[in-house]
Amino acid sequence: MHRHFEEVEKELLNRLLYMGSLAEEMIHLAVEGLEKRAEEPLKKVAANEEQVNNLHIELDDRCLKLLALHQPAAGDLRFIMAAIKINSDLERIADQAVNISENAAVLLSQPPLQRKLLNIPRMAVLAQGMLKDSLDSLVKKDVNLARSVVGRDDEEDKLKGSAFTDLMELMQSDSSTIQRALGLILIARNIERIADHATNVAEDVIFMVLGKDIRHHAQ
Amino acid sequence: MHRHFEEVEKELLNRLLYMGSLAEEMIHLAVEGLEKRAEEPLKKVAANEEQVNNLHIELDDRCLKLLALHQPAAGDLRFIMAAIKINSDLERIADQAVNISENAAVLLSQPPLQRKLLNIPRMAVLAQGMLKDSLDSLVKKDVNLARSVVGRDDEEDKLKGSAFTDLMELMQSDSSTIQRALGLILIARNIERIADHATNVAEDVIFMVLGKDIRHHAQ
Numbered sequence: 275m276h277r278h279f280e281e282v283e284k285e286l287l288n289r290l291l292y293m294g295s296l297a298e299e300m301i302h303l304a305v306e307g308l309e310k311r312a313e314e315p316l317k318k319v320a321a322n323e324e325q326v327n328n329l330h331i332e333l334d335d336r337c338l339k340l341l342a343l344h345q346p347a348a349g350d351l352r353f354i355m356a357a358i359k360i361n362s363d364l365e366r367i368a369d370q371a372v373n374i375s376e377n378a379a380v381l382l383s384q385p386p387l388q389r390k391l392l393n394i395p396r397m398a399v400l401a402q403g404m405l406k407d408s409l410d411s412l413v414k415k416d417v418n419l420a421r422s423v424v425g426r427d428d429e430e431d432k433l434k435g436s437a438f439t440d441l442m443e444l445m446q447s448d449s450s451t452i453q454r455a456l457g458l459i460l461i462a463r464n465i466e467r468i469a470d471h472a473t474n475v476a477e478d479v480i481f482m483v484l485g486k487d488i489r490h491h492a493q
Numbered sequence: 494m495h496r497h498f499e500e501v502e503k504e505l506l507n508r509l510l511y512m513g514s515l516a517e518e519m520i521h522l523a524v525e526g527l528e529k530r531a532e533e534p535l536k537k538v539a540a541n542e543e544q545v546n547n548l549h550i551e552l553d554d555r556c557l558k559l560l561a562l563h564q565p566a567a568g569d570l571r572f573i574m575a576a577i578k579i580n581s582d583l584e585r586i587a588d589q590a591v592n593i594s595e596n597a598a599v600l601l602s603q604p605p606l607q608r609k610l611l612n613i614p615r616m617a618v619l620a621q622g623m624l625k626d627s628l629d630s631l632v633k634k635d636v637n638l639a640r641s642v643v644g645r646d647d648e649e650d651k652l653k654g655s656a657f658t659d660l661m662e663l664m665q666s667d668s669s670t671i672q673r674a675l676g677l678i679l680i681a682r683n684i685e686r687i688a689d690h691a692t693n694v695a696e697d698v699i700f701m702v703l704g705k706d707i708r709h710h711a712q
Contacts, residue, residue: 327708345564351560355556355557442675445671445675449665452661452664456678463679487550
């Protein structure tokens with residue numbers, strides 16, 4: 275009575291990718307709301323969150339059933355291990371998008387800062403690209419693409435460091451900016467965490483394809 | 494040639510608990526360094542990190558081998574699913590302890606704030622208790638203890654909210670405190686994340702014991 279393993283595995287992958295696309299959209303909407311000072315996109319972030327949370331539970335359940343019913347080995351088993359971990363990273367990415375959206379909503383209620391958003395939109399573009407490519411590397415089992423995602427994480431850390439420095443200077447030079455600058459610092463931190471999770475996804479893809487754990491520079 | 498499943502499973506649990514005890518120690522040391530303004534404990538945090546990272550890799554490998562060689566079912570399978578996820582949460586807790594320690598090191602290079610650390614030590618005690626109890630609930634398969642951990646997360650969020658408010662007021666009233674207050678805000682956020690991860694561990698224990706997913710209030 276068991277359905278063919280490949281079929282069920284394909285379905286799991288598709289649901290994971292769908293969850294990833296929802297998370298990508300949430301980041302996009304949260305940053306759009308921040309940049310355009312628009313509430314509408316921020317509301318959509320909250321609407322996506324419930325779907326992501328449901329998928330989080332559904333995907334763990336699918337993984338458990340695949341393990342229980344099909345007792346997969348080797349590459350198939352590594353795929354499911356990767357799926358369990360990627361599921362958790364995608365859920366956390368969605369959480370961070372919600373945090374960005376909540377911090378952005380507070381900023382919208384106040385006048386814009388003169389120095390605007392500094393390099394935060396650039397950080398967001400980088401993180402979104404890392405997430406997109408990490409998911410593409412999963413579909414294509416493309417180790418080189420996954421490695422390029424891992425390689426981009428340092429750039430994100432540098433951008434965050436420079437955003438922190440600029441925002442702290444701003445707070446020190448004009449105390450009326452403190453609350454808003456702090457909001458942006460928290461958003462920069464949220465985006466950096468998204469890049470970290472995308473890096474985790476890419477590392478899981480590398481492990482899945484090569485059977486080799488490169489985390490913590492173990493290679 | 495396969496060793497008895499229970500024996501290998503027991504070993505996995507013991508290694509997971511050892512990793513948890515290292516992470517607990519890292520939180521303790523990071524906060525001790527912050528409170529006593531002492532560098533020595535902060536250095537020990539960095540020393541523990543490498544061990545935790547090695548365990549992170551080792552434990553995923555143990556889980557994969559258990560799945561491949563023993564093809565466990567039902568409760569045993571749920572235990573391994575839980576172990577995979579708890580492994581990842583413990584690694585992230587250790588990461589957050591490193592972040593606290595790095596932020597504390599910067600604070601140590603500057604004169605102490607008059608208002609000291611506000612409710613941050615209390616936040617740390619709460620998070621450490623949540624981590625300890627989540628691991629105890631794993632050992633004892635104690636659903637009530639796990640539920641009590643989940644229940645404490647709201648208190649941590651409230652404490653963080655009040656720390657944020659106090660620290661923002663401090664920055665606004667005295668701009669010479671901005672950098673230090675920001676350091677404490679980041680530490681409060683790190684501690685809150687530790688409590689979140691401990692909550693994840695507790696939720697995984699509940700799922701492992703009951704076969705019931707209570708995340709995202711699914712119950």
